[in-house]
Amino acid sequence: MRDIISRLEALDFKAMYNNDFLLTADKPDDELKAVFETADALRSLRERNISAGIFRSGLAVSIFRDNSTRTRFSFASACNMLGLAVQDLDEGKSQIAHGETVRETANMISFMADVIGIRDDMYIGKGHAYQKTVAGAVSEGFAEGVLKERPVTVNLQCDVDHPTQTMADMLHVIHEFGGVEKLRGKKLAMTWAYSPSYGKPLSVPQGVISLFTRFGADVVLAYPQGYEVMPETEEAAARNAENSGGSFRKTSSMEEAFEGADIVYPKSWAPFSAMEKRTKLYGEGDFDGIKELEKELLAQNAKHAEWECTEEKMALTRDKKALYLHCLPADISGVSCRSGEVAESVFNRYRTKLYKQAGYKPYIIAAMIFLSKMKNPPKALLELESAATPRRLTI
Amino acid sequence: MRDIISRLEALDFKAMYNNDFLLTADKPDDELKAVFETADALRSLRERNISAGIFRSGLAVSIFRDNSTRTRFSFASACNMLGLAVQDLDEGKSQIAHGETVRETANMISFMADVIGIRDDMYIGKGHAYQKTVAGAVSEGFAEGVLKERPVTVNLQCDVDHPTQTMADMLHVIHEFGGVEKLRGKKLAMTWAYSPSYGKPLSVPQGVISLFTRFGADVVLAYPQGYEVMPETEEAAARNAENSGGSFRKTSSMEEAFEGADIVYPKSWAPFSAMEKRTKLYGEGDFDGIKELEKELLAQNAKHAEWECTEEKMALTRDKKALYLHCLPADISGVSCRSGEVAESVFNRYRTKLYKQAGYKPYIIAAMIFLSKMKNPPKALLELESAATPRRLTI
């Protein structure tokens, strides 16, 4: 813990105070590192039964515009750990449809909100924009005196990025390899994989290539022709690699990506252009068009069923034992579908590690909130540790 | 804070202890004033980061029989501030349909409930009756020893009144004008306004005319012929005006109502008689009849599209700058609809104030709960203030 706090004190993350966490691309390296250190510190407190309850009361608003299990529970866990109660904005049960603007709703739910967590990943060009609108609205509300405190917005997944996922992924990698500096020179293969379902979000591959290129990794993005991701995120990856001394390249061969890789992240996603088209059709209310598009996408997917993470492909990786990552749930061949993203034997071998990977997410979210709410996070962590209020009675 | 507490101590509100808050009409002036003072006191605590957590644990049950955003979040905020956890009774997910009586359900959810908040505004003649049934059932359960403590019922909107809204409205007005005594002689125009949607509840206009006439205001209720409200609430308004030295009158001209007004509250509602008819049709399961009625109502509304709060009409008010009120969301012409309740420029000029108006609601609800749960509210407030337990860590 003292080590964590020393490292934290050496970082510059002043700008995180009272600030949102929307895209990792907006955040300097030190701020990302501060999230990792704080997540580890909060985990250490929790595992020693020390309360991290920095709030005696307070509301965390969650807005899930898409189904969610693990992110919902991760957010609930993070908020509960810090002392906040979650109140879900269920748009189906709200009056939002009746002519309420986003600005208005954002203020109306925020009179006593400390945090707003938003998942909005369904429509390209919409999710990040929505989150920025909400964050802007409550900033304005705070400036105008409508809100006495400014709730911070945390991106629980948007069309561009999925920072709570990719940072949990990276924290897992950090612990597997022994430090963020160990990422330098490691080869990471972010590859498309076959799935019998369509329309999976692009935020994970986009977020992974943007994030891992920042710490000196050699990132390869592999997909069959037609499965392009947002050009901006590829450009960011290239720029980041140049800055960090890592590399970023693309290939259309899964095997080539796996060759000598230290880390593999095979995961299905929908083509960016198809998602753009779907957004347009949706905007036009053209549901027949959407149905048609879905059929096309499934047919397109089916042509690439060989993009499966098999034992043969794993054998191509460094020492035949690259670290296999997935954000879960995975399409496991012969388990959750006939043929999917990953062979059953590969998945099973990494199952425990995958679950641990997922287990970092609540701490990542809690760290993002903690860093936005405390003026002096290292001091606050020390205070919590020395107060040592038990999280639960142990008699 | 000391001033607030002195004023509070001068009021007689003993009867609020262990009591419900269903209609402002049931409450003497002193009790309403006690709510305003307590709301301000709780706000003062909150803004100084002092916890108002009078409960270490406890349940607040919410029953929303209609969609809601702001009231739901206001209730959640109020309960959270006081230390209660909200548990929603979602009738769709419950067994209530299967022959359970209201009395039974009310007791079953109340073994550890401290508060029950209910919104039931859809059907004329039903909402208030339902709330009284629930409140009566738990009183009986308490008397019979089924419940060890008696949860209090708070009206989060019914067919007759919307006290948490209208009292938040009035607290806003009090702060705008500098005291409840400043309401004397002020002209308030509660007027119907055009909306392209039908069936908006009557509880706000009914609650406003009942409430504002009590403190000496000159209240004018304006609506096009056919948009009558519940006769009982008009009678109450007339009676209240007589008692308070204010006045209450009606007109069918929006302009006349606005003329020299200090406060305007232009808002759409459905005709009382149409709502009665709808309740009857609904009771008979006559959905074709309901559809037909809705069509008629929209056509009827459309005849009165000139009932819009325009700059021209605002220019008729005192010094051309009456305080514009709305319970939100408003139908803003050119924004949320082609033509609606209010012109965009008027709405925008008052937007910040409208948001502040809404911001009083969590405190009003918290004050209602506080006054029903504390035997000696001024002493409890002083105790909270001197304990000065921080709401959140500020390091």
Place this chain on the structure above:
Amino acid sequence: MRDIISRLEALDFKAMYNNDFLLTADKPDDELKAVFETADALRSLRERNISAGIFRSGLAVSIFRDNSTRTRFSFASACNMLGLAVQDLDEGKSQIAHGETVRETANMISFMADVIGIRDDMYIGKGHAYQKTVAGAVSEGFAEGVLKERPVTVNLQCDVDHPTQTMADMLHVIHEFGGVEKLRGKKLAMTWAYSPSYGKPLSVPQGVISLFTRFGADVVLAYPQGYEVMPETEEAAARNAENSGGSFRKTSSMEEAFEGADIVYPKSWAPFSAMEKRTKLYGEGDFDGIKELEKELLAQNAKHAEWECTEEKMALTRDKKALYLHCLPADISGVSCRSGEVAESVFNRYRTKLYKQAGYKPYIIAAMIFLSKMKNPPKALLELESAATPRRLTI
């Protein structure tokens, strides 16, 4: 309270620590008695306004695969009393449908979970199996280091048993008769009763005959031919009766069961074999078959409309005043249906007692959690009592 703790100290319930509560049949008598004593102790604390908050933060996951009002609120109340926040896993809003295994979901929701409460009573052969799978998954996750603490699973109703209901029933009986030892030699009639609805779960009759035979009661199970319950639970009842010195027998006459009974529990249920058939049809997606089956079941029920708990039948019981039990909601003739399980006058005479019976459930659930979370529950109870932290401010 000291008496309760002395009795508790004399029992052997070490095995409950860190353990689940799925079936009463799995638990030795001492563990059941420990639940009763602890429930009473927690009730005593609550009624003296002493907080039983053994958790400062923590998550209680609820999984309701069937509608529920009272069990949902009982679980919420129990968790809130202990300091846990409830987070509902709404399978409709989750990604579970998309190929996620139960094992995976169980781990994903449990990173910070202390308790998992599950209701899954719809399909014979499924509910208990599902609960065991969840409990096994999190045990495995704990063993593998995925979870740092092992959440305990509490059965909130399955296809086999409904322990939180039947133990609340028994605690009620204990208080009515003056001690668990007073059950010896008492005649309990668990009888089928007519209902105009079909498919009511078997968990209550099955749980009642398994549980009450353990404490020396003379249990009679009565039902019309064709309404058999799970054979395993009848066998358990017979075995338990032999061990305890009580008795267990069956009859197809409601009158015979009521004759001289000290306690009557007339309640409708569906035939076990029909539920098995329904499970099979459901598995095959044969919805026409299910509809057909439901029609048959209703017709079968209708043949036994005379199985109603009338005044005449109550007059057959000991001193004409057996204790009438029901898990609620009951089908009351002339109230919730034309003709049902119980006559209105009988129900009304016992209404207050029935509500009190239901009121034990939150404490039973809290006791189950308490005993699984505290290493030394009597010491923890004494600690809570002597700390005497007020549950709520009383000023």
